[in-house]
Each structure stands twice: as structure tokens, then as C-alpha cells.
Amino acid sequence: MRMVHALLPALVIIVAWEFGAHFMFDPRFVGQPSDIVRYLLAEATRGEIWADAAITFWEILLGYVIGAIAGGALGFVLGFRPRLARIVEPYILVFSAIPKIAIAPIIIIALGIGIQSKVAIVVSMVFFLMFYAVFSGVKQIEPDFIHQARIMGAKRHEVVRYVVIPAVAPNIFDGLKTSIVFAVIGALIGEFIAAKAGLGFYILNASGAFNINGIWVGVILIVALVFVLTTAIGLAERRVLRWLPELDSERNDR
Amino acid sequence: MQIVASPARQRNPDAPDQQESIRIERVDKAYHESAGAPTLALENINLNVPANAFVSLLGPSGSGKSTLLKLIAGIERPSSGVIYCRGQVLDGVNTDVAYVPQGRGLFPWMTLLANIELPLKIARVAAAERRRKALEWIERVKLGGFEHKFPRQLSGGMEKRGSLARALITGKPILLMDEPFGPLDAQTRLSLQQQLTQLWEDVQNTVVFVTHDVIEAIALSDIVVVLSPRPGRILDAITVSLPRPRNVLSVPDCDGFAELHARLQGLLFHELT
Numbered sequence: 001m002r003m004v005h006a007l008l009p010a011l012v013i014i015v016a017w018e019f020g021a022h023f024m025f026d027p028r029f030v031g032q033p034s035d036i037v038r039y040l041l042a043e044a045t046r047g048e049i050w051a052d053a054a055i056t057f058w059e060i061l062l063g064y065v066i067g068a069i070a071g072g073a074l075g076f077v078l079g080f081r082p083r084l085a086r087i088v089e090p091y092i093l094v095f096s097a098i099p100k101i102a103i104a105p106i107i108i109i110a111l112g113i114g115i116q117s118k119v120a121i122v123v124s125m126v127f128f129l130m131f132y133a134v135f136s137g138v139k140q141i142e143p144d145f146i147h148q149a150r151i152m153g154a155k156r157h158e159v160v161r162y163v164v165i166p167a168v169a170p171n172i173f174d175g176l177k178t179s180i181v182f183a184v185i186g187a188l189i190g191e192f193i194a195a196k197a198g199l200g201f202y203i204l205n206a207s208g209a210f211n212i213n214g215i216w217v218g219v220i221l222i223v224a225l226v227f228v229l230t231t232a233i234g235l236a237e238r239r240v241l242r243w244l245p246e247l248d249s250e251r252n253d254r
Numbered sequence: 255m256q257i258v259a260s261p262a263r264q265r266n267p268d269a270p271d272q273q274e275s276i277r278i279e280r281v282d283k284a285y286h287e288s289a290g291a292p293t294l295a296l297e298n299i300n301l302n303v304p305a306n307a308f309v310s311l312l313g314p315s316g317s318g319k320s321t322l323l324k325l326i327a328g329i330e331r332p333s334s335g336v337i338y339c340r341g342q343v344l345d346g347v348n349t350d351v352a353y354v355p356q357g358r359g360l361f362p363w364m365t366l367l368a369n370i371e372l373p374l375k376i377a378r379v380a381a382a383e384r385r386r387k388a389l390e391w392i393e394r395v396k397l398g399g400f401e402h403k404f405p406r407q408l409s410g411g412m413e414k415r416g417s418l419a420r421a422l423i424t425g426k427p428i429l430l431m432d433e434p435f436g437p438l439d440a441q442t443r444l445s446l447q448q449q450l451t452q453l454w455e456d457v458q459n460t461v462v463f464v465t466h467d468v469i470e471a472i473a474l475s476d477i478v479v480v481l482s483p484r485p486g487r488i489l490d491a492i493t494v495s496l497p498r499p500r501n502v503l504s505v506p507d508c509d510g511f512a513e514l515h516a517r518l519q520g521l522l523f524h525e526l527t
Binding site (some may be wrong): 142144145147148149150151152153154158162163166167169242243244245 | 324327328329347348349351352353355356357361362363364372373376377404405406424
């Protein structure tokens with residue numbers, strides 16, 4: 001029942017678009033759901049688009065994982081070293097303030113038009129988001145919790161395992177969730193600037209050929225990719241953060 | 255199974271009881287803010303806590319009683335002076351104590367059972383043994399059936415009982431409690447005070463209990479140490495010779511309660527005016 005309620009607006013929009021495209025606009029400019037679906041099925045059976053999707057998927061996944069681990073690790077270390085953090089933080093702030101789209105051409109010139117440059121752009125976007133998420137999370141840990149563990153006799157690695165990581169886990173998941181969209185943007189920016197394959201490359205070609213359905217098919221696959229990643233992170237979050245009151249029932253129903 | 259922090263500090267049940275558990279000598283604690291003169295939180299504290307006694311630190315807010323407890327726990331260092339714990343100079347975190355903090359007691363990310371098992375896990379107690387002991391303590395603090403609940407699913411009083419079980423399961427010789435019943439409602443407080451009294455009369459370890467409540471201090475303690483407001487100084491240490499086992503509810507009707515109460519109130523009130 002809830003599913004039906006959730007899908008109703010989408011259905012209304014698609015139906016309105018389908019008929020609106022006929023009577024009010026020109027389907028050649030805005031596309032039309034029925035045409036897009038037909039084109040999607042044709043492309044899916046032709047198969048070449050899967051190679052593009054796979055490349056974009058790997059660019060995003062690799063960049064996301066590398067950026068998240070590196071950014072998270074730096075946030076973790078600096079969170080526990082306030083003196084070092086005071087020195088390093090301004091530099092991180094400057095680098096994070098650089099619009100990645102502005103330096104993307106440099107990265108591509110440096111690393112070539114293959115997958116490496118796209119991964120690097122994704123890393124550059126995810127890194128800072130994860131850094132700030134974990135850095136602020138570590139600084140917010142209640143000292144009392146750490147003290148309690150130490151009084152129990154916990155060694156440093158046990159304090160990290162039983163207190164620090166669980167305490168920062170909500171921040172880690174917040175960072176991971178916001179990072180997904182930025183990772184996708186990063187990969188697409190790279191592919192738009194210069195690429196040999198990928199969904200961004202596919203969209204660019206389709207728009208060059210004035211193939212409106214092609215653009216939409218690329219967009220649909222990207223949205224599907226985001227959806228898969230978000231769902232995976234959401235499921236992991238629900239498992240790991242069962243103890244958080246907000247995750248009990250209402251939230252995370254997307 | 256004896257829970258020990260390290261082999262060197264093993265507690266030998268056959269050894270005669272040490273006469274004093276904690277000795278504090280000429281301890282000052284100052285906090286250095288970035289600007290201005292340091293704030294003196296504790297000044298010239300000298301205190302002996304006898305072994306197996308229930309000692310309350312009673313004082314108004316700002317008397318540094320929580321700070322003193324943190325010094326004994328070793329999570330803060332004195333600015334000057336020495337603290338001995340069971341004969342040894344305290345240097346670093348004190349693993350001879352169990353600590354019930356002021357705020358939320360249990361780790362919110364662990365179930366009640368996992369919380370209570372944790373100190374044993376850290377002490378490398380075998381899994382089956384620590385499960386058995388944890389379940390036993392959960393029964394003792396009357397939390398049976400809530401093993402797999404997270405702290406947010408428990409009431410404040412239940413969480414405190416869990417916190418108490420987690421402290422007592424360690425078998426540590428010293429229990430430190432920082433206003434553990436502060437934020438609870440009056441009924442829950444009384445009931446927890448009574449449960450603590452019964453548990454303690456069973457266990458008879460050394461307790462240092464921080465409170466600002468005169469009646470609570472009398473009802474629970476063998477000795478009440480009264481602290482003055484900033485900088486915290488020890489005004490007096492008064493022995494409570496009310497009989498045990500005690501019933502917290504009927505303590506105010508005991509002989510001698512009225513005088514004790516008046517005396518402690520007098521000490522506190524005198525300092526406040």
C-alpha cells in the first residue's frame with residue numbers, strides 16, 4: 001500500500017509527460033516516456049551500453065572507496081591530534097574549496113583520458129566530504145565514554161574498537177551517503193571533459209547526435225546506479241546503527 | 255574466576271585486608287584556561303579512604319567533588335600532591351576501580367548484555383563464562399528480559415542499574431560513582447538507593463560516591479566527606495554509625511539521623527552564606 005502511494009506521483013508525472021509531449025511540446029526536444037523505454041530496451045539488448053555502464057560504475061566505486069578510506073583515515077588521525085590538525089586544517093580547507101570541475105582538466109591532462117583520471121576526480125570529491133564527516137565525528141565523542149573504556153582496562157586498539165568506531169559510525173554513514181551523489185558527479189565531469197567510454201561519454205555522444213532518447217537512457221542508468229549504491233549503504237547503515245533512535249522506523253524509508 | 259587488570263595487581267582473596275584503599279596527600283587541582291589566572295578546583299586535599307568502606311563526597315556544585323573522583327579514577331592528574339591506590343602511587347588510569355559516570359552510563363551502541371559483558375571481554379574472560387556472569391548480574395539488578403535491548407530502549411533508572419551491574423561485575427576492589435542518581439525522579443532514586451545499599455552490603459567493596467544530597471549521603475555511607483565550594487577543600491569527614499543492614503526509607507527515623515543531618519546541613523550552609 002505504501003509502495004503504491006510512493007509511486008503514484010511518479011506515475012502521474014510520467015503519464016502527463018507522455019501526453020504532454022504529444023500535445024504541448026515536441027517529443028524531439030523533450031523526449032517521451034514510451035520512446036525512451038523503447039530505446040532503453042533496444043540499447044539493453046544491443047549490449048554496448050552495458051560496457052559504458054560498467055566503466056562508469058567502476059570509476060565511481062573505486063574513487064568512492066579510495067576517497068572514503070583516505071579521507072576517513074585522515075579525519076580519524078587529525079581528530080585525535082588537535083595540534084597537528086590546527087596546522088593541517090587550513091590546507092585541507094583550501095584544497096576542499098577548489099571547485100573540482102575547475103581542476104578536472106588538469107587531472108585529465110596528468111592522468112590521461114582513461115579510467116584513472118575519472119577515479120582521481122571522484123576521489124578528490126569524496127575525500128573532503130569523508131574527511132570532514134569523520135573529523136567532526138571524532139571531535140564530538142564524549143570523553144566519558146573513552147574514559148570508561150580505559151578504566152575497564154581497554155588498550156588503545158580496544159578503545160578504538162569498542163568506543164571510537166561505533167561512536168563515529170553515524171558520521172561515517174552520513175559522509176558515505178552524501179558522497180555517493182558527488183562521486184557520480186565527479187565521474188560524469190571527467191567523462192564529459194575527455195573519455196573513451198562511460199555513461200557520461202554516452203550522454204555526450206547522444207547529445208552531439210541530437211539523440212534525446214539516448215540522453216535519457218544514460219540518465220536512467222546513472223540514476224539506477226545511484227539508487228543501487230544508496231540502497232546498499234542504507235541497508236548497511238540500518239544494520240550497523242540499530243542502536244540509534246532515528247533509525248528505528250520512520251527514517252530511511254526511501 | 256577473578257577479574258584482574260594485570261597480573262601484577264592481582265587481588266589475593268586470602269591476603270588480609272589492607273587498611274586503607276585510597277590515600278590522597280596534599281592534592282591540588284588547577285585548571286589552566288587560555289587567558290587569565292588558573293582556576294583552583296581543589297585545594298590541599300588530604301583524605302584516607304578505608305578499605306571496604308562506603309564513603310560519600312558531599313558538597314555543593316563547584317566544590318570539585320566530581321573532579322576529585324576523576325583524580326581517583328586517574329582520568330585527570332592532580333596539579334600537585336600524590337594519590338596512592340592500594341599502596342601504590344597512582345600514575346595514569348586507575349584500573350583498580352570501576353566507574354559509574356554522571357551522565358548516560360552505558361554505551362548506546364551496545365545491547366545491555368554486550369555492555370555488561372564488555373569489561374569481562376576486555377579482561378579476556380572466556381566467552382561462556384562472561385555470558386554466564388553477565389546474565390547473573392542482569393538478574394541481580396532485576397533487568398531480566400532486557401538483555402538484548404539498547405540503552406535508549408531502557409528507562410533512566412534501568413540504565414543506571416545496568417551501569418551499576420557493569421561496574422560490579424568487574425569485581426574491582428573500588429567502586430567510584432559520580433552522582434549516579436542525580437537526574438532521576440524521587441521514587442526511582444529511593445528504589446535505586448535501596449538496591450545499591452543491598453548490593454553493597456553483599457559485596458562490601460570500597461565505594462567513593464559523589465552526591466550533593468545530604469540525606470542520600472547519610473543513608474548510603476559509612477563516612478561523609480564534606481567539601482566547600484570553589485576552591486574545594488575538605489571541611490570535615492563525619493562517620494555515620496547508623497546500623498546495617500539499612501533501609502534507605504527508614505534511615506530518617508533512625509536515632510542520631512537528625513543530629514547528623516543538622517550537622518552536615520550546618521557545614522554546607524555555613525559555607526554558602
